[in-house]
Amino acid sequence: MQKKCPGSEIEIKEKNCQFCGELVELFTGEYRVKCPKCKNYVFRDKASCAEWCPYAEECFGKKS
Numbered sequence: 001m002q003k004k005c006p007g008s009e010i011e012i013k014e015k016n017c018q019f020c021g022e023l024v025e026l027f028t029g030e031y032r033v034k035c036p037k038c039k040n041y042v043f044r045d046k047a048s049c050a051e052w053c054p055y056a057e058e059c060f061g062k063k064s
Contacts, residue, residue: 017042 013026022037032041050056 013044015042015044 009028011028014023015026016023017035017038017040019040020035020038022035024033024035024042026033026042026044030044032043034040035042050060053059
C-alpha cells in the first residue's frame with residue numbers, strides 16, 4: 001500500500017507572474033511553473049508543506 005500524506009489534497013493556487021502579470025496556476029506539489037506568456041518561472045510562496053501543514057510532524061517528525 002502506498003503511503004499518502006494525510007494533509008494533502010489537490011489544491012490549485014493562482015498567482016500573477018512577477019515579470020509580466022500573467023495569471024498562472026500552481027497545483028499541489030508544484031513549487032514553480034513556467035509562465036506561458038513570458039517563459040519565466042513563477043514560484044509558490046511557501047515551497048514546503050512542512051512549514052504550514054498540520055500533519056507535518058506526523059510525516060517528518062518533531063522539529064529540533
